[in-house]
Amino acid sequence: MNALIDAKDLFEADPGFLNTASYGLPPRAASQALDTALAQWRRGSTDWSTWDAATDRARAGFARLLDTTPDHVTISSTGAQLVSSIATALPPGARVLVPDIEFTSNLFPWAQAATVETAPPERLADAIHPGLDAVAFSLVQSATGQVAALTDIITAARAHDLLVVTDASQAAGWLPFTTDGLDAVVCSAYKWLMAPRGAAFAYTSPRLRERMRPLAANWYGTPGHAGYYGLPMTLSPDAAAFDLSPAWFCYVGAAPALDLINELGVPAIHAHNLALANRFRAGLGQPPGDSAIVTTPGADAAKLQAAGVRAAVRAGNLRASFHLYNTTDDVDRALEALA
Known part of the structure; x- marks a missing residue:
């Protein structure tokens, strides 16, 4: 298995779930x-x-x-x-x-x-x-x-x-x-x-x-x-x-x-998650960061919800979070909704 390419196939996640910081989705083996x-x-x-x-x-x-x-x-x-x-x-x-x-x-x-x-x-x-x-x-x-x-x-x-x-x-x-x-x-x-x-x-x-x-x-x-x-x-x-x-x-x-x-390895997961988070930051006009969680003030969470993107609002800011089951399509769907 090519870990970072095929990992998403181990899940049954609907597109647009950017809310792991609230709760993660189980791999198929766990469910x-x-x-x-x-x-x-x-x-x-x-x-x-x-x-x-x-x-x-x-x-x-x-x-x-x-x-x-x-x-x-x-x-x-x-x-x-x-x-x-x-x-x-x-x-x-x-x-x-x-x-x-x-x-x-x-x-x-x-x-x-x-x-x-x-x-x-x-x-x-x-x-x-x-x-x-x-x-x-x-x-x-x-x-x-x-x-x-x-x-x-x-x-x-x-x-x-x-x-x-x-x-x-x-x-x-x-x-x-x-x-x-x-x-x-x-x-x-x-x-x-x-x-x-x-x-x-x-x-x-x-x-x-x-x-x-x-x-x-x-x-x-x-x-x-x-x-x-x-x-x-x-x-x-x-x-x-x-x-x-x-x-x-x-x-x-x-x-x-x-x-x-443990099979995939945290370093590989880290690289995958950060790549998606920084793609999202770039689309928002933010500099690259070191976290899989991205917060942004002033974003219209209702637009995300209407586009089928699930994220959260914390401390008055939109919070999106990226993990194994996410892809660039999830990032782009969110950015299009916010554009």
Whole structure:
């Protein structure tokens, strides 16, 4: 398979869907796996271990995506729950720095646990100072598509021994990065990872986990998921101690989607998505950018809708986002509608 030419044939996307930043579309293999699981549930033709195997496969797929190992990956249902769990690592009276336009799932949990300071995303590294305990930020901002200066932020944070937590919900699956220098990477998988909503992952470093408390401790966090009844509470020695009991069908869909991303490779997906995004920018009279998300003020979203183009409006701006199932035809259809 010529990955970037033929990938669109692995999807059933209608033309004009430019809204992956809101939710991604499943590859055919993912939707078929989910259909099979729903049929099994309907008929009672299998036990849950079949679906749980997909959960293990999805965890391994996410670990591979970030060049880490599954024992460092926690599963959940939402990014906000994962951030809330990570926030238990903070000491009393902690102070956390976040961007001033941060999506609330990576803001409200910190506001519940600490005193929050804010700075513009482009000045986040410069705003790091002694007295902070953590810096938390989206790797790609939901409202604007702005890509964080990851290396600068990590360097500044390490100089003051801060915890470094990033939300990669708008980045994982198209933007190449690893866990180097990061204490946590949180990701809601229903966007660029093209999974059903209800699958979420977090990489957590050992130094972070030793400070965390498993507020949502449950049977699934026990070794081998075998802690069904009674005390004592014995949790897994790795990141699985912080697992939520999985919404199985979401992971049935997540596993083949992650398999596809890893097969194609994030660098190739990155190049594909940026080429489309920059074609769109050029048509709007904007300079090239480094994000698969394009925002533009003053665009008439109703014109796009009338032309069968699905995008979003965020912070008063039109937001279009490009992924594997998109082609130049999608870009040109949107530009013609806006012309």
